Amino acid sequence: MEAWKDYVASVKTLPRSVWDSLVRHGAPVTDRSRMEAVFQNLFLHIHPTRVHRWSLRWSYSLGLGLICAASFLLLLVTGVLLMFYYKPSTVLAYQSIQDIHYVIPSGRFMRNIHRWGAHIMVVAVILHMARVFYTSSYKKPREMNWVFGLVLLVLTLGLSFSGYLLPWDQLAYWATTIGANIAQSPRELTDALGITPYFDPGGFQKTLLLGSRSVGEEALIRFYVLHIMILPLLMVVFMGLHFWRIRKDGGLSRPEDADERLGPPGDDALPVFTQAPKKSYGLMAVVRGTSPTVGRGPENTVPAWPHLMTAEAAVFMFTLAITVALSFFFDAPLKEMANPLIPENPAKAPWYFLGLQEIVSFSAFAGGVLLPMLALIGLGLIPYLDREPGGVGYWLGGRDRDRRIFLQSAAFGLGAVIGLEAFAVRFGWLRDWFPGIPQIAITLFNPGTLLTFLYVAYSVWIIRRENSTRLGGIAIFTCLLAGFIILTLIGTYFRGPNWGFYWSPSHWPVH
């Protein structure tokens, strides 16, 4: 009868024992079990068990990195749902998007979320980069994580661009045609040198991207594979690296005097270490850095469970709420089906590429390949060229000097881009004055390259005048941001048919 009693007892406690076998620690009510809640969980263990109170300040990180991650999660989920119905074929793609939009229950909503999530992710990635830059968070030891962040920026744009073709509407078809020809545009240079028959990287890139001469079935399948498999996988890998490096680099950046500035923790903070730990760890022998001061615990940290978790959940809910609200009120566009014989007029890329399209309208190679590559390389080198210590963890270093240079650079950056654009719109450019001018002269000397040259020259001048590489960095980054914003605005709002300049779409000529 003993066995029977045990059996009944086991049945009675079945839910409990299954739960205990899944979650080995108890309820997260003690310091120890709160830590275990994080590090014994596969999905949470990328978090630290304790997090510095500075990292939780809204005004510092603005939650922008988390918004990027949250919107990526949203995109993964809605993207997988869309894959149930989407058919990557030139004949069926457009119809399947129409089905998703008009027939499938909540299909329109999922597609809208996918679309708005992509917009929000691009905005958040750019703002996150600006936050990291203006708080000097790229400085040692976080240089490589800044570079990983740039890779994530490129992947985000790549994902947006590859997704743009899939609906197979007019917008998609012509934006992709333009994109593929930008990939081919190194020919502008090789043609000028007369070496295209022997060395043709442009043609190679286009063939690789499209698998054919023009955008068709092969291109659609390639973009589909890139969009649903290759780029998301790379994204996950680099996001993993990015998050992992945050921890390895000592958490979010914070000022040296963060502890004094924070003051004592509030009553709502769960126990904060103030006492000396009872035991030091043998692990100290194998990790780098100075060993912790004897008699002091990791001060001003709070347990990640619940403080960090609630903060993350709040950011996630915020992202979800914004995306859902936008998706509820604004539908993702779908133009008429792709027609390879009649381009859209104007044919516009997604908004975040319109700044590029604006400089591409001066020279395909300079605007589409050369300058973006230079900008990316320049951004990647910032942590290695500006190694001035100090100022980490404050917006603009918390110094008047930095704020002044920021404002000056913004004024210069805005003035230069608006002035050059106004000049080119009003007076035209080299070919309008000298019709026979060789292309290479325009490739190398056009408003885009001139603007880049001005920005670099200004930044070098700031380094020399102010005797500070950090201020030079602020100058070039602020100028790039100003240029990006203005060019994007011009491309979005002031360019009409034949890429002419119009103050408002109501002035567009009627056909």
Added chain:
Amino acid sequence: MSADDRVKEVGRRDLLSLAAWGAFCASLATAMIGMLRLPKPSVLPDPSLKGKVGLPGAIPEEEYRKVPGRNVFVSRSELGVFAISSVCTHLGCVVAPAPAGFNCPCHGSRFDAMGRVVGGPAPRGLDWLKVTKAPDGELVVDEGETVPQGTYWKV
């Protein structure tokens, strides 16, 4: 065992180790090349780029006719019949006829009636295409084969 012998012994192991790493890298590289070879097709899957455009007499003089379904303009002058591609040399949009020649809707490139670039970002003029005659007397334009500007098919 003298010191020299020891040096020799390590040298042999180094060599073997180097050879092993070399074999590893070589096999990996071969596999990678094979893999990377895949995305570049040796035959492009496009439909035929050749198309009939009509009998020589049917080609209009001093004006352009858009060949239906193709990115080709054909015309005839006293020198002969010629064909101009309507694909902009800037970024591949399709140009539209304009009073003075052709305009591109995407980035505002402008071409004159002979396809020469007169404004905008296009790096070179519109491609002139090869015109031949089919056995049935109709003219054939090959979009895949460009000819120097000013090449005519004599009527």
